[in-house]
Amino acid sequence: MAFQKPSHTFTKIHLKALHTNNFKILFALSFTVFINTLSFAQDIPKKGKSIERSTETVTINADSIIAPELSEKSQDTTLTDSVKPKKELLEHTVKYHATDYTRFNKTEHKLYLHNEASIDYGDMNIKAGTIVIDYTKNTVHAKGITDTINGYTQKPVFTQGSNVVEPDSIIFNTKTKKALIYNSQTEQGEGTVIAKVTKKQNDSVYFLKEAKYTTAEDLDDPEYYFRLRKAKIVPGKKIVTGFTNLYIYDVPTPVALPFGFFPQSEKQTSGIIIPSFGEQNNRGYFLQNGGYYFAISDYVDLAVLGDYYTNGSYGMRLESTYAKRYKFRGNVGFRYENLITSERGFPDYARNTIYNIRWSHSQDSKASPNSRFSASVNLGSSKYYRNSINQINSGSFLNNTLSSSVSYSKTFLGEPSVNFSLTATHSQNTNTETINMTLPTFQGSVGRIYPFVPKTGSKKGIFQNINLQYSVRGENRITTTDEFFFKSEMFDDARAGFQHSIPLSTNFKLFKYFSVSASTNYNEVWTFKTEKETYNAAEGETETETLNGFDAFRTYNFSTSLGTTLYGIFPFEKDGKDRKIKAIRHVMRPSVSYNINPAFDKYYESAEVVNADGLTQGELDAIYETVNLEYSRFQNGIFGSPNKTFSSSMGISVSNNLEAKVRDRDSTAKEPKKVVLLNNLNFSTSYNFAGDSLQWSPVRMSGGTQLFNNKMSVNFGATLDPYALDNNNRKIDKFNIDNGGSLFRLTSANLTTSWSISSKNGKARDKSNDRGIQENVRSGGRDDDMFGVSEDFANQQFSEEGEESDESENGLYSYSIPWSLRIAYAVNYSNSRRENQISSHSLMFSGDVKLSDKWSIGYSSGYDLKNAGFTYTQLRFERDLKSWRMNFSWVPFSDRTSWNFFIGIKSSMLKDLKYEKRRQPDIQL
Structure with a gap:
């Protein structure tokens, strides 16, 4: 870029005289006559006497013929000039502006711009208080303005492309594109x-x-x-x-x-992940969570992390995240640890290998509206979370179950529609180490069909509402333990089968206010394994033999129900009085049902008595009377066995909902405020007409409500048995009230509450996006911090974006301390056999306290009210050090006593600049 003085621009006009050449014109005319005289017309000449070729030689001198001179126009050298035209002095349009003045000094060849000056040239922009352009040196000098009141203001801002520089002053050469920048601040x-x-x-x-x-x-x-x-x-x-x-x-x-x-x-790039270091009492010094990050592509990455302990223990983690916009997203991880305790040769030496596999996959709803694939996998060693010594698993060691599900479903549109799904599930109890799997489960169904519905109009009446469906379910169920997991032995006791169901139902109105529904269901079960039982009289025990082969049984049942809805309003207002409670609205939904389940005793038979040599018929009959030898060959099938006894029962249920209209505290409100008193209050029981005793089943009661503006949820339930117990605490066919007791006997009860509260000037912290909470959920734990959170501080951000500061405009901190508290309370009562005891009673709580704008405390704990002791407790301290962050986590007691201190830079680029010190728990395998 260069600037040219406007007065140096001129326009040059070249003038050339015009003249004629008479000799050349005369020669051209003579040559034309000569050619016309010696040439023929363009037709075929007649045949005649041939003309002999002359042998006379004519000599012509080369300089005797003067070539005609080209016209002046054809001699214009600009048409054939091989030298490229000179580049224009300015490639782009120069735009400049100043608020006070724009002055050009002809003597100095300088242009002066003062106050809010700016220059735009191509992709370059300079804004400053003063700009001086020197045309002789091709330089631009930009600087701020100094005055006695505001000091140095309007510092230059130099922008070229995406680069922005904010210096005190700048000198830029427009010809070489080089610059000297003084006291600059550049974002990189x-x-x-x-x-x-x-x-x-x-x-x-x-x-x-x-x-x-x-x-x-x-x-x-x-x-x-x-x-x-x-x-x-x-x-x-x-x-x-x-x-x-x-x-x-x-x-x-x-x-x-x-x-x-x-x-x-x-863009994301590959690089080394710096490990954390520390010491553990029985494993020595260690390096944790160090490795390498692979930025494979814009859609997938991979982190390879490892742990090493000086006693020989080691661990490895593979973590990968993948995503494709509008298609799917997910993550997959594999964790493995080889843990060694003590030294080889000592009696307490132990070696244990644990692993864990996790996979989460979700499909975007826009990707394929008629099919869906999803996965949530969490499987591995039952003791993984309990024995793992990696800090990232600290919030998951209380997990009692691991579960997985991978499913694919598809819908074929039509009339009727057809749906099918394939699902593989896994459920693992970490205490008993029992694993239940279905590999896979197939489900198919045909949409509801109305055979009697008219082509036009709505469905009305008992016949037009008749509909039927078809569904099939197939399972391959496996039960195994940790010992045989992923081994061929896990398939030895696998059971497979199919269940076909065809329900036929209808519904209609009765007497305008009652809803009636009736249905019958046909069931057919296919199985590939059955059982045969024999009674060994010599050993006095029953022996079971598994038979391979196809077999099936068929059942059917009938049910009908009658229900209605009752509304009641109880007003509290009186003339001339404005009461706080305006009215209470009660909604009650009673329902009566009747069910018939026939007896399919044809699928039952008596076990054969073996080793009966020497036994008389009377002794055999005595065995059959004292030992129940009746069994069904389908009794251990995955879909159960057919019903043996006839059942004709009536079910009774009542659901209630209570709401109140109260005076709104807002005086401008025109309508009363609606308050929910009880979300639901349900009662249910049944009576078996075909039973010979104990025909009434216990009354089940359940309910729930929301209190304090939906901040507190309460759920409760109870079981009430009408029958009495004998002296051996066994239920007898006699009502409890007839036995000198109350109408019902309370056999069990439960109450659970959860409450989330916070201070008026603070908000309850939303932890749904917290990395520690997400880690708990992915590991199969709670979606809160009641049992603590992960302590992997190096891989999580200290503060969330958009978090409001409590610091006022004058720099003073608010005098009130923001806080939040989350409480969960649960109690269970058991009295089925007169034990009359609290089976479990616990209180859990967690929360945050923000002591200042930079200091905050988090805590997770609980108290076992039955056993009188604190549950797992974790205290968390956080300090915002502006560009740095500091965390301290402490488990003060229990067999997992530990602490972890961390300080490091917030920036993700410099997060490896950190210091971390830990004391890990001494976990015994």
């Missing part, structure tokens, strides 16, 4: 470079002298920075420095490097 990635002198070599290279690199927000007084004595910057790619060391509040630290490399790529 997540950080800022503050340099005294910067030399701009070209658009992609900068050289710096005596610079600072920091991610602090306060650039005038950064709390930390790296001093760069000499550095080279390639914007958007890298910063390469010579000797550099860390300064904290201008105090040098021994953290230094002979040279430094700071990547500045805007």
Whole structure:
């Protein structure tokens, strides 16, 4: 870029005289007559006497013929000039502006712009208080304005492309595109470079002298920075420095490097993950969570992490996340640990290998509306979370179950529609180490069919509402333990089968206010394994033999129900009185049902008595009377066995809902406020007409409600038995009230509540996106912090975006302390055999307290009211150090007593600059 003085532009006009050449015109006319005389017309000549060729030689001198001269137009050298035209002086349009004045000095050949001056040229823009353009040196000098009131203001802002530089002053050469920048501040990635002198070599290279690199927000007084004595910057790619060391509040630290490399790529890149170090009492010193990150593509990545302990223990983790917009997203992980306790040769020496596999996959609803694939896998060693010594699993060691599900479903549209799904499930009890799996489960169904519905109009009446469906379910069920998991033995006791169901139902109105429904269901079960029982009289025990082969049984039943809805309003208002409670609304839904289940005793038979030699018929009859030898060959099938006894029962249920209308505290409200008193209050029981005794079943009661503006939820339930117990605590066919007791006998009860509260000036912290909570959920734990959270501080952000500060505009902290509290209470009562005891009674709580704008405390604990002891307790302390963060986690008691201290930089690019100290629990395998 160069600037040209406007007065140096001229327009040159070239004048040339015009004349004629008479000799050349005369020669051209003579030559034309000569050619016409000796030429023939373009037709075929008649045949005649041939003309003999002349042998006379004519000699013509080359210089005797003068070639005709080309016209002046054809001689224009600009049409064939091989020299390219000179490049224009200015490639782009120059736009400049200033608020006070724009002045051009012809003597100095300088253009002066003052106050809010700006220049736009191509992709370059300069804004400053004063700009001076020197046309002789092709330079632009930009600087701020100094006055006695505001000081130095309107500092230059130099923008070229995506690079923005904010210096005190700048000198830019428009011809060489080089620049000298003084006291500049340039954003590079997540950080800022503050340099005294910067030399701009070209658009992609900068050289710096005596610079600072920091991610602090306060650039005038950064709390930390790296001093760069000499550095080279390639914007958007890298910063390469010579000797550099860390300064904290201008105090040098021994953290230094002979040279430094700071990547500045805007895309994710591969790199080393620095491990955490520490010491554990029975395994020595360790390095944890170190490895390498592979940025495979924009859609998938991979982190390979490892742990190593000086006693020989080690661990490995593979974590990968993948996503494709509008298609799917998910993550997969594999964890393995080889743990050694003590030393080889000692009696307490132990070696244990544990592993865990996790996979989560979700499909975008827009990807395929008629099919869906999803996965949630969490399987492995039952003792993995309990014995793992990696800090990332600290919030999951209380998990009692591991579960997995992988499913694919598809719908074929039509009339009727057809649906099918394939699902593989896994359920693992970490206490008993029992594993139940279905590999796979197949489900298919045909949409509801109305054979009697008219082609036009709505469905009305008992016949038009008749509908039927078809569904099939097939399972391959496996039950195994940790010992045989992923081994061939796990398939030895696998059971497979299919269940076909065809329900036929209808519904209609009766007497306008009653709803009636009736249905019958046909069931057919296919199985590939049955059983045969024999009674060994010599051993006095029953022996079971498994038979392979196809077999089936068929059942059917009938049911009908009658229900209605009753509404009642109880007003409390009286004339002339404005009461707080206006009215209470009661909604009651009673229902009566009748069910018939026939007896299919044809599928039952008596076991054969073996080793009966020497036994008389009377002795055999005595065996049949004293030992129940009747069995069904389908009794251990995956879909159960057919009903043996005839059942004709009536079910009774009542559901209730209570709401109140109260006076709104808002005086401008026109309508009363609706308050829910009881979400539901349900009672249910049944009476078996075909039973010979104990015909009434216990009354089941359940209910729930929300209190304190839906901040507290309460759920309760109870079982009431009408029959009495004998002296041996066995139920007898006699009502409890007839036995000298009450109408019902309370056999069990339960109550659970959860309450989330916070201070008026604070909000309950939403932890749904917290990485520790997500880790708990993926591991099969709770979706809150009641049992603690992961302690992997190095891989999570300290503060959430958008978090509001409690600091006021004048810099003073709010006098009230924001806090939040989450409480969960549960109690269970048992009295089925007069034990009259509280089977479990616990209180769990967690919360956060923000002591100041920078200090916060988190806690998770509980108290076992039955056993009088605290449950797993975790205390968390966090300190916001502006660009740094500090965390301290402490488990004060239990066999997992431990603590973890961490301090590091928030920036994801510099997160490996950290210090971490731990005391891990001494876990015995």
